[in-house]
Amino acid sequence: MTMAMGQGHAPSAPDDAKVDWFSGRRDYFIRQAINDILDLIVWFQRIYALYRDRCLSGQAEENDAYDATWRAVRVELLHQVTCMVGTEDGNGRLWRLKDLCHRIWPQSSLEHAMHGMLLDWTVGSLFHECLKLKETLYLLENYGARTVAVDTLTNRIGVQEAGADDAIRNVRALIGQIMEDVGRQMERVGFLFSQVNFLVRAMLPTLMVNGLVVRLLVEKEDVLCELWGETLEEIFDGLFGGDVAVGFCQAGWSFFEGQWYQEARQLYQRALRNNPNCHEALVKGAHLNALLMERLGDGRTGNQTHNP
Numbered sequence: 001m002t003m004a005m006g007q008g009h010a011p012s013a014p015d016d017a018k019v020d021w022f023s024g025r026r027d028y029f030i031r032q033a034i035n036d037i038l039d040l041i042v043w044f045q046r047i048y049a050l051y052r053d054r055c056l057s058g059q060a061e062e063n064d065a066y067d068a069t070w071r072a073v074r075v076e077l078l079h080q081v082t083c084m085v086g087t088e089d090g091n092g093r094l095w096r097l098k099d100l101c102h103r104i105w106p107q108s109s110l111e112h113a114m115h116g117m118l119l120d121w122t123v124g125s126l127f128h129e130c131l132k133l134k135e136t137l138y139l140l141e142n143y144g145a146r147t148v149a150v151d152t153l154t155n156r157i158g159v160q161e162a163g164a165d166d167a168i169r170n171v172r173a174l175i176g177q178i179m180e181d182v183g184r185q186m187e188r189v190g191f192l193f194s195q196v197n198f199l200v201r202a203m204l205p206t207l208m209v210n211g212l213v214v215r216l217l218v219e220k221e222d223v224l225c226e227l228w229g230e231t232l233e234e235i236f237d238g239l240f241g242g243d244v245a246v247g248f249c250q251a252g253w254s255f256f257e258g259q260w261y262q263e264a265r266q267l268y269q270r271a272l273r274n275n276p277n278c279h280e281a282l283v284k285g286a287h288l289n290a291l292l293m294e295r296l297g298d299g300r301t302g303n304q305t306h307n308p
Contacts (some may be wrong), residue, residue, distance in 0.1 A: 031212035115203035215254035246276035
């Protein structure tokens with residue numbers, strides 16, 4: 001029996017017509033993740049230097065746990081780690097990075113590079129290790145301070161209750177162990193940050209098809225030199241098969257698309273300094289010179305409205 005015309009259900013839209021909002025912006029989110037990772041590495045280096053210079057010189061003993069220097073460092077560490085991890089009222093930057101990496105490099109998807117999946121796992125481990133550090137610092141700051149009050153009281157009036165002396169010694173020993181936990185956790189966090197740093201550098205060759213990441217390398221040039229001990233030219237030399245100009249041209253084009261015309265021209269000029277015969281840099285550079293001259297004649301600045 002044939003179905004009459006007009007009967008039945010209308011055909012559903014094909015699955016490939018449904019736009020995946022996140023996938024369509026994956027390049028942008030990868031750029032955001034790499035940017036956040038680089039910023040967090042620099043952040044940890046700064047707070048670790050504070051911890052090292054104030055707390056590791058001489059290895060403070062348990063009796064020194066509550067002097068002014070130790071407490072000031074501990075308060076600052078707790079504040080910094082809390083800001084990066086977050087609280088019940090809001091996720092911190094590291095928390096948001098962990099969630100972003102889960103979306104970019106899901107463990108269930110085999111289509112993504114192994115480096116990305118490892119980076120996702122390491123960032124997740126780093127987040128949970130920072131959570132432990134935050135809790136240890138909180139315990140030391142808020143409950144350890146009560147031990148100081150007990151010590152002060154007993155020094156003034158002496159131990160009056162039977163067994164109190166042993167209890168106080170046990171608490172002091174526990175506080176000493178918690179202080180040691182802070183040291184171990186700081187070292188684990190540092191190790192995980194070093195692994196994240198290594199993975200980002202190792203996966204760069206797979207990210208060079210993403211113009212936003214290439215542009216980010218230019219924007220973070222000073223940070224890259226600090227973290228990896230390489231100039232931007234050396235990085236591009238390895239990533240683009242010895243043709244440094246290609247990297248500067250890709251970054252220049254990304255700036256051009258965002259209407260950052262002066263920055264784009266500067267990058268095409270850097271490309272020509274590395275390869276005076278680079279055709280793309282010659283053509284695009286001439287185009288930008290003419291565009292900027294025209295804008296200058298119209299009384300406009302080089303950059304009007306910008307896109308990412």
